[in-house]
Every structure is written in C-alpha cells, then in structure tokens.
Amino acid sequence: MSRLRRSMLFVPGNNPGMMSDAHIYGSDALMFDLEDSVTLREKDAARLLVYHALKTIHYGDCERVVRVNPLSTPFGKADIEAMVAAGAQVIRLPKTETAQDILDMEAEIERAEKQFGIPIGQTRMMAAIEGALGVVNAYAIATASPRLVAIALGAEDYCANLKTSRSLEGSELLYARGAIVVAARAARIDCIDTVFSDVNNEDQLIKETQAIKQLGFDGKSVINPRQIKPVHRVFTPTQKEIAKANRILAASREAEARGSGVVALDGKMIDRPVVIRAERTLELAYASRAVFEEDEV
Amino acid sequence: MKITTPASAGTMESGDIMIEIESSDQREVEVVLKSSVANEFGKQIVATIRNAVEEFGLEYAVINAVDKGALDCTIRARVAAACQRATSSTAFDWGKNA
Amino acid sequence: MTQDQAFYTALNALNKAAYVPGENPRLYDKDPVPLKNRMARENKIVESLEKAVELSGLQNGMTISFHHHFRDGDHIVNLVMDTLARMGFRDLRLAPSSLSDVHAPLIQHIKNGVISHIETSGCRGALAKAVSQGLMDDPMVFRSHGGRAAAIEEDEIHIDVAFLGASSCDPFGNANGYSREGEEKSMCGSLGYARVDAQYADSVIVLTDNIVGYPNVPFGISQRLVDYIVCVDDVGDASKIMTGATRFSTNPHDLMIAEMTSNVIVHSGYFYEGFSLQTGSGGASLAVTRFLREAMIEKNIHASFALGGITGAMVKLLEEGLVSRLLDVQSFDLDAAQSLKNNRFHQQIDANYYANPYRRGAAVNQLDVVVLSALEVDTSFNVNVLTGSDGVIRGAVGGHPDTAAGASLAIVVCPLMRGRMPCVRDHVNTIVTPGNTVDVLVTDQGIAVNPRRPEVAERLEKAHLKVTPIEELARRAERITGKPDPLPFGDKVVGICTYRDGSVLDLIRNLT
Numbered sequence: 001m002s003r004l005r006r007s008m009l010f011v012p013g014n015n016p017g018m019m020s021d022a023h024i025y026g027s028d029a030l031m032f033d034l035e036d037s038v039t040l041r042e043k044d045a046a047r048l049l050v051y052h053a054l055k056t057i058h059y060g061d062c063e064r065v066v067r068v069n070p071l072s073t074p075f076g077k078a079d080i081e082a083m084v085a086a087g088a089q090v091i092r093l094p095k096t097e098t099a100q101d102i103l104d105m106e107a108e109i110e111r112a113e114k115q116f117g118i119p120i121g122q123t124r125m126m127a128a129i130e131g132a133l134g135v136v137n138a139y140a141i142a143t144a145s146p147r148l149v150a151i152a153l154g155a156e157d158y159c160a161n162l163k164t165s166r167s168l169e170g171s172e173l174l175y176a177r178g179a180i181v182v183a184a185r186a187a188r189i190d191c192i193d194t195v196f197s198d199v200n201n202e203d204q205l206i207k208e209t210q211a212i213k214q215l216g217f218d219g220k221s222v223i224n225p226r227q228i229k230p231v232h233r234v235f236t237p238t239q240k241e242i243a244k245a246n247r248i249l250a251a252s253r254e255a256e257a258r259g260s261g262v263v264a265l266d267g268k269m270i271d272r273p274v275v276i277r278a279e280r281t282l283e284l285a286y287a288s289r290a291v292f293e294e295d296e297v
Numbered sequence: 298m299k300i301t302t303p304a305s306a307g308t309m310e311s312g313d314i315m316i317e318i319e320s321s322d323q324r325e326v327e328v329v330l331k332s333s334v335a336n337e338f339g340k341q342i343v344a345t346i347r348n349a350v351e352e353f354g355l356e357y358a359v360i361n362a363v364d365k366g367a368l369d370c371t372i373r374a375r376v377a378a379a380c381q382r383a384t385s386s387t388a389f390d391w392g393k394n395a
Numbered sequence: 396m397t398q399d400q401a402f403y404t405a406l407n408a409l410n411k412a413a414y415v416p417g418e419n420p421r422l423y424d425k426d427p428v429p430l431k432n433r434m435a436r437e438n439k440i441v442e443s444l445e446k447a448v449e450l451s452g453l454q455n456g457m458t459i460s461f462h463h464h465f466r467d468g469d470h471i472v473n474l475v476m477d478t479l480a481r482m483g484f485r486d487l488r489l490a491p492s493s494l495s496d497v498h499a500p501l502i503q504h505i506k507n508g509v510i511s512h513i514e515t516s517g518c519r520g521a522l523a524k525a526v527s528q529g530l531m532d533d534p535m536v537f538r539s540h541g542g543r544a545a546a547i548e549e550d551e552i553h554i555d556v557a558f559l560g561a562s563s564c565d566p567f568g569n570a571n572g573y574s575r576e577g578e579e580k581s582m583c584g585s586l587g588y589a590r591v592d593a594q595y596a597d598s599v600i601v602l603t604d605n606i607v608g609y610p611n612v613p614f615g616i617s618q619r620l621v622d623y624i625v626c627v628d629d630v631g632d633a634s635k636i637m638t639g640a641t642r643f644s645t646n647p648h649d650l651m652i653a654e655m656t657s658n659v660i661v662h663s664g665y666f667y668e669g670f671s672l673q674t675g676s677g678g679a680s681l682a683v684t685r686f687l688r689e690a691m692i693e694k695n696i697h698a699s700f701a702l703g704g705i706t707g708a709m710v711k712l713l714e715e716g717l718v719s720r721l722l723d724v725q726s727f728d729l730d731a732a733q734s735l736k737n738n739r740f741h742q743q744i745d746a747n748y749y750a751n752p753y754r755r756g757a758a759v760n761q762l763d764v765v766v767l768s769a770l771e772v773d774t775s776f777n778v779n780v781l782t783g784s785d786g787v788i789r790g791a792v793g794g795h796p797d798t799a800a801g802a803s804l805a806i807v808v809c810p811l812m813r814g815r816m817p818c819v820r821d822h823v824n825t826i827v828t829p830g831n832t833v834d835v836l837v838t839d840q841g842i843a844v845n846p847r848r849p850e851v852a853e854r855l856e857k858a859h860l861k862v863t864p865i866e867e868l869a870r871r872a873e874r875i876t877g878k879p880d881p882l883p884f885g886d887k888v889v890g891i892c893t894y895r896d897g898s899v900l901d902l903i904r905n906l907t
Binding site (some may be wrong): 002003015016017019020044045048049052053055056069078082085086115116117 | 299306307310311312313340351367370371373374375377378382387389391392
C-alpha cells in the first residue's frame with residue numbers, strides 16, 4: 001500500500017522549539033512552512049532553520065514536506081535550492097493555479113537535484129489549490145508532473161477568492177472539495193483537505209473529518225498535535241468494519257475456490273467494487289495498526 | 298567577506314538563540330555567551346558558534362549570543378542568518394555537508 | 396456503705412485515699428456559669444505568639460516544626476521565625492515538612508545564627524539557591540514524607556515545639572484545614588503532615604486567623620494534642636495556597652506522555668476491578684487521570700481507592716463513582732479541600748498512615764499503581780526530583796520514594812529532554828528514589844521497563860506498546876542535545892538526601 005497521508009502536521013518554519021521533535025506526535029507527514037507563517041523579514045532565517053533541521057534531525061517515519069514560497073516571490077528559488085539540498089521528500093507549492101506553475105517549479109527542482117547530486121526525480125511534489133482558477137485546472141495540475149504525490153485544498157485563500165466566508169458546515173467548499181477529490185483520483189494521486197483551525201473544538205473537527213472522508217479525501221492537514229489522534233481515528237477502520245471486510249474477503253475467496261464468479265454473503269450478492277473496498281479497508285487497517293498480522297488466529 | 302552592518306537573527310523563545318554580530322577591530326572571532334545551560338553546554342555552544350562563523354567565511358567578528366536552550370542545528374542556522382544579514386550577502390553553500 | 400469508722404479502717408488496710416470534695420488541686424470545681432461565659436474566660440488562646448513561646452519552654456538549640464499545607468501562600472514560618480529572632484533565640488533546629496519560595500527570609504535568620512540546622516522534604520527559590528551555594532555550615536537533611544513521619548515517631552527527630560497553622564480552630568484546639576463558620580480565608584484541606592507533629596511534639600501551638608465555636612468537629616487535629624492557640628491576622632495568602640481545580644496540562648508533550656502512560660496502566664496487569672491508584676499533581680502525571688478515566692468507563696472498571704496528593708481530578712472520579720474512596724494526606728486544590736470537608740468517603744490521613752516505612756499496613760503499600768514525575772532519570776532507573784540539571788536545589792523529595800517502594804507498579808513520567816537538557820542520562824545529579832523501586836519510565840519518545848520486571852515488559856509488548864531499552868533512550872537524548880559538561884561542584888556537602896529509613900542515598904555538594 002502506498003504511504004499513508006491521514007494527517008499532515010503544520011510546523012511553522014521560524015520556530016526552533018517546535019521543530020526539534022515534531023515527529024513524536026505520530027502524524028503521517030510533517031509540513032515545514034516557509035510561506036504564510038513566516039514574516040517577510042524572517043524568510044532568510046526560516047529557510048536556514050528548516051535546512052539545518054532537515055539535515056540534522058531524524059524525523060522517524062514522518063514524510064518530510066516543505067511548503068516553499070512561490071517562484072514569483074524573491075524567496076522561491078532559494079527555498080527550492082535549500083530544501084532539495086537538505087533532502088526534503090516533498091516540496092509543496094502554494095497557490096497553484098495552472099499546470100505551468102508545476103512545470104516551472106519542477107524545472108527548478110531538477111536543476112537543484114543536478115547541482116547537489118541528488119537522483120533526478122527523487123524530490124516529489126504536492127500542489128496546494130487555494131483559488132478558483134486552481135480548482136478549474138485541478139486535473140491539469142494533478143497530471144502535470146510524475147513527481148506529484150498529492151493535491152491539497154487551502155480553504156482560507158480559496159474562500160477569499162470566491163468572495164465568501166468560511167462557515168462551520170462548509171457549503172462554500174463543497175465544489176472545490178469535490179473537484180479536488182475527482183482530479184486526484186483521475187490522476188491516481190492523493191488528496192488532502194484543509195486545516196480546521198479551532199483547536200479546542202474536537203467534536204467539530206471529528207464531524208468535518210468524517211464528512212471529508214466520506215467525500216473521498218485521503219487525509220487532513222492539522223495545526224496542533226492534539227488534532228492528530230481524532231483525525232487518525234476517523235481514517236482508521238473500526239473493528240466492526242474490519243470484521244465485515246474479513247467476512248467479505250472470505251466469501252470472495254470461497255467463491256473463487258468453487259470456480260464461481262458470484263460472491264454471496266448473508267444471502268446477498270457482493271459486487272466486485274465491494275470486494276475491492278474490503279481489500280482496501282484491510283490494507284488501511286494493517287497500515288494504521290488497527291490490527292496486527294501476528295495477532296491473527 | 299566583510300561585515301557591512303551589525304545584524305541579528307533569532308529570538309528569545311525557548312529552544313532558540315539570539316545572535317547579534319558586528320565587526321571587530323581585533324583579528325579574531327569573539328563570542329560572548331549568556332545561556333540558561335551555561336554550565337553544561339557553554340563550551341559546546343561557543344565552539345558551535347565559532348565554527349559556524351568560520352564556515353560562513355568570516356575571520357573577525359564580535360558575537361553576542363543569548364541562548365535559551367537551542368540545539369546545535371538551530372545555533373548554526375541563526376549564526377548563518379546573522380552573518381548573511383551582516384554581510385548583505387545571500388550566499389550559502391547549500392550543498393556542503395552540515 | 397456508711398462512712399463510719401469501719402469504712403476508714405478498711406480504706407487504711409487497702410491503702411487507698413477517701414474522696415474529699417475540693418481537696419485534689421488537679422480537679423476543677425463544678426462551675427455553674429453557662430458554657431458561653433465559661434469558654435470566654437478559660438481556654439487555650441494565649442494573648443500573643445511571644446507569650447505562647449514563653450509558655451512552651453522553648454530554649455536555644457531546640458527543634459521546632461511547621462507543616463507545609465499552605466504551600467507558597469504560607470505566612471506562619473516567616474511570622475514565627477521573625478518573632479523568635481526578635482526574642483533573641485539562637486541555634487534553632489528547624490524540621491518543617493517542606494519549604495517553599497516564600498520562605499526566602501530564612502536566609503537572613505540563618506546568617507544571623509537564629510537557625511543552625513534544617514531537616515525538610517524540599518526547598519525552593521532563593522533559599523534553596525543560597526543553600527546550594529554553601530549558606531549553611533550544617534548540611535540540609537532531606538527526607539521523604541514517610542521518612543520524616545517515621546523519624547518523628549521513633550524520636551530520631553524530637554520536636555520540642557510545633558507551630559501549626561490552621562484555617563479554623565475552636566478555643567480548645569480542635570483545628571481544621573477548612574472552616575464551617577466565619578470567613579473561609581485560607582482553606583488548605585487535609586492537615587495530614589501537621590497531625591504527626593501534633594501527636595509527637597512536646598508542645599503544640601496552633602496559629603489561626605479564624606476562631607470558631609466549640610466543638611470544631613469533625614476535626615483534623617484533636618484538641619487533646621494542642622497546648623496553646625494564637626490568633627494571627629492571616630495564616631496565609633489564599634490565592635497562593637490553592638486555587639480552583641488543578642487544570643490539566645495542554646502541553647502536547649505532557650498529553651502524549653499521559654496518554655501513553657494510561658495505555659501502559661491498562662495493559663500492565665494492574666488494571667482490574669478494585670485496583671488502587673496514586674498520581675502526581677501536575678503536568679503529565681496529573682493528565683494521566685484524564686485518559687485513564689476514559690478507559691475505566693469503557694471497560695467498566697472501578698478503583699477501590701485513590702491516594703495522594705488529592706486533586707479535583709480525583710474528586711471527580713469519586714463523585715462519578717469510578718473510585719470508591721479517597722485517602723488524602725495533602726489536598727492540592729480547592730475542589731479537593733471542599734470534598735474533604737463535605738464528603739465522608741474522602742478521608743483525611745496522617746503522614747504515618749500514608750507512608751510509614753516500617754508498617755506493612757501503610758497506605759502506600761496498598762497501591763497497585765503510582766504515576767510519578769521526575770526531573771531526571773538515569774539508566775539504572777534512579778530518579779531525581781530534588782536538584783535541577785544545573786545542580787541547584789529546587790524541588791522536594793515528597794512521597795516519591797515512599798510510593799515507588801510501596802506500589803506494585805511504579806511508573807515515572809518525564810520528557811526525553813527539556814529544551815537542550817537531556818532528562819534520561821547516565822547519572823542523575825541527586826538520587827532521590829533508588830532505581831530498584833522504579834518499574835517503568837514513560838517519555839515522549841519511548842517507554843522503558845526496568846529489567847527487574849520482565850513480565851511487565853512482556854505484557855506491554857503483547858499489547859503492541861513498544862518497549863525501548865533505557866540506554867537507547869539515553870543515547871538518543873545525548874545524540875540530539877550533545878553530551879553535557881560536568882557541573883562545577885565544590886567539596887562542601889550542603890545537602891544529605893536520605894532514604895525512608897534515614898540511610899543516605901546521595902550527597903549534594905555546593906556549586907562554585
């Protein structure tokens with residue numbers, strides 16, 4: 001199974017305190033930010049801080065993602081050079097609007113990989129869609145480069161772009177979310193939902209995460225370690241779902257053994273997509289340690 | 298490379314180090330350190346600062362450092378940022394093994 | 396029989412004296428005056444602290460004691476010491492149950508020769524720093540709560556005069572750490588440490604700012620143990636004694652450690668219907684309660700009792716029926732103090748009942764699980780809660796070694812590093828709790844189990860909780876922080892850290 005991206009913990013790039021052990025909270029990915037959380041005067045310092053952190057600190061199994069400044073700013077080029085040299089696994093491009101944005105960034109990344117002796121193509125990419133044009137171009141963006149592992153939604157800028165405001169039930173994001181999921185699936189990459197900023201409202205976080213999981217998202221960005229467990233719980237199959245998946249797969253294997261193409265369980269016919277979903281449920285269950293192979297009877 | 302203006306980088310937050318750098322009349326790198334862990338790591342912090350200044354390419358400087366328990370990688374980053382700002386240069390050898 | 400000659404002859408032969416009204420000076424005459432008048436006329440209240448000191452017979456060189464239930468809001472120690480200094484006392488030996496930041500004025504009394512020796516559980520702030528730098532000729536002796544109580548009971552510490560602050564006291568000495576009438580100015584809940592002093596001191600002076608009607612029962616300290624009562628303006632500063640319920644930490648490191656510790660407890664083999672528990676009063680060790688409560692509800696498991704160091708979090712469990720009883724030697728917040736006052740299943744206990752090292756029945760020996768915090772832990776599982784990583788005295792031994800020795804499972808919680816200081820290392824600055832009594836260490840970067848408890852490690856592994864050798868944790872910390880240089884200790888011994896029986900665990904040297 002490909003890498004889990006259920007949670008991506010946001011780590012401000014100019015805060016050394018948080019940077020030294022951001023991995024202990026068990027998120028699937030860490031996103032070190034050089035963009036919006038860093039003031040203009042500190043862009044140089046943040047770049048150096050994240051560079052040195054990535055080169056020195058062992059972040060365990062967390063995927064190391066860095067959000068760089070766009071190439072249209074004075075900082076983007078140096079950001080990419082530094083982060084590629086530091087061994088960042090994924091470069092996240094904010095405010096992606098067109099496929100060309102991806103291609104321009106990819107060119108810079110490749111140049112840096114050549115310069116620093118890093119295997120070409122090793123540095124992956126993630127595109128954040130934060131405006132209407134990006135949503136319109138979602139599929140083109142998602143397929144613009146083989147380096148892309150995921151596309152993500154950035155809701156704050158998107159809503160401003162739409163000339164509306166954020167609401168708890170999020171109807172203003174419905175189209176964007178749908179478009180991004182569809183584009184990601186068509187391009188066979190992951191899709192990640194936007195942050196939920198009210199750190200104290202765990203109930204609402206869980207509600208929103210359940211809703212976006214239902215839409216098809218693979219994961220969600222988080223801004224506080226406390227949000228990681230609730231998000232993981234939503235994305236982890238329950239024991240009931242696992243038991244059901246096991247039964248479906250057992251029925252499928254049994255039908256195959258009989259040489260029959262018809263799978264039946266509890267008197268009902270099970271379609272092929274249901275079997276595939278059951279397989280994915282079990283994969284997810286093992287990957288998120290909801291079950292352990294050594295515990296199987 | 299020459300220091301064209303005094304500069305600083307870093308904050309007084311826990312885990313950070315505030316580095317102030319200015320040019321020196323003496324032909325040496327002088328480090329004045331105030332640290333919450335002076336007894337246990339004072340020598341190492343001064344050595345790390347010196348090392349980072351030399352790696353940047355500066356031979357004479359006066360560094361005033363106020364440390365709040367920063368790790369070595371943070372110290373190096375803050376020193377490099379202060380040096381860059383003091384020499385008005387953006388050069389940094391990203392490819393060098395840290 | 397008629398009291399005739401035969402009566403007296405028989406008495407003579409039996410060698411007994413006859414009753415003669417008014418003859419025995421020890422007996423009080425019958426007094427027809429109503430109680431309210433009688434009490435105003437004759438009681439144990441003395442007009443001034445100086446008078447009480449005179450009556451107590453205090454001499455230079457004697458030992459005096461205090462309790463620390465008023466914590467950093469205490470006024471009693473400074474008030475009494477200022478008065479004794481003014482009265483010209485010298486070479487006094489102090490045996491408070493603990494000392495806090497607020498007791499910095501003792502520095503001057505030490506310099507002036509009023510105080511020559513101190514035995515305590517802990518010391519903080521400017522006084523601690525001064526002691527670390529060599530202020531006293533006699534080393535400060537540190538004892539655990541159980542160790543102090545036993546030393547007092549066995550007369551190794553002989554208290555000549557105990558000065559005990561109380562939130563309320565009636566004219567004959569029934570004293571409490573709360574009040575049922577008048578202004579509740581200085582609530583502190585349990586008087587568990589004070590009770591031992593009251594029981595064994597030669598002379599007991601209660602200081603209070605709230606005289607209430609007789610009888611002030613139920614009592615924390617019985618009138619029978621009290622000799623004199625002095626009224627003061629304020630026994631303490633309420634805002635610094637205690638505040639509302641102790642809040643759970645929101646520090647993500649603490650919460651991570653707390654949740655992991657709760658998981659360890661659940662899978663340790665000591666989580667069963669009727670288990671018993673003690674947790675610390677802050678940070679990660681308090682937050683464990685929050686997560687354990689969810690597990691208790693989910694698995695329908697109730698605790699027979701919780702011991703402590705009681706906070707509002709434990710009171711909540713009591714009120715929810717998840718814990719049947721609370722045993723309280725020290726209340727940590729107003730919720731706990733209120734519960735002690737009003738709930739008969741929240742029992743005040745004294746320090747000997749709590750942790751006397753020589754009694755099999757001591758409450759700490761009935762613990763399944765204790766969760767303790769630490770400043771540092773070493774690779775032999777020795778724990779330091781007394782001196783900082785800079786070598787300065789800054790904490791207290793408290794009930795740490797008592798509970799670790801008594802509980803079936805002692806869990807210590809500590810982050811791997813605090814800033815740049817490694818907290819898991821090869822040697823701690825001061826051994827306060829010996830490693831042979833510490834079973835599990837939970838850090839934010841891994842769990843270590845003492846090799847003495849392989850069955851616990853096995854249970855945790857079976858539950859898919861990864862166990863890491865403690866040496867590996869120490870190496871990991873060192874790799875990140877670098878190896879600290881040795882501290883500049885001098886040759887003078889400024890502190891002696893004793894184990895529960897008075898034997899020496901470690902020596903604290905001065906810092907140059």
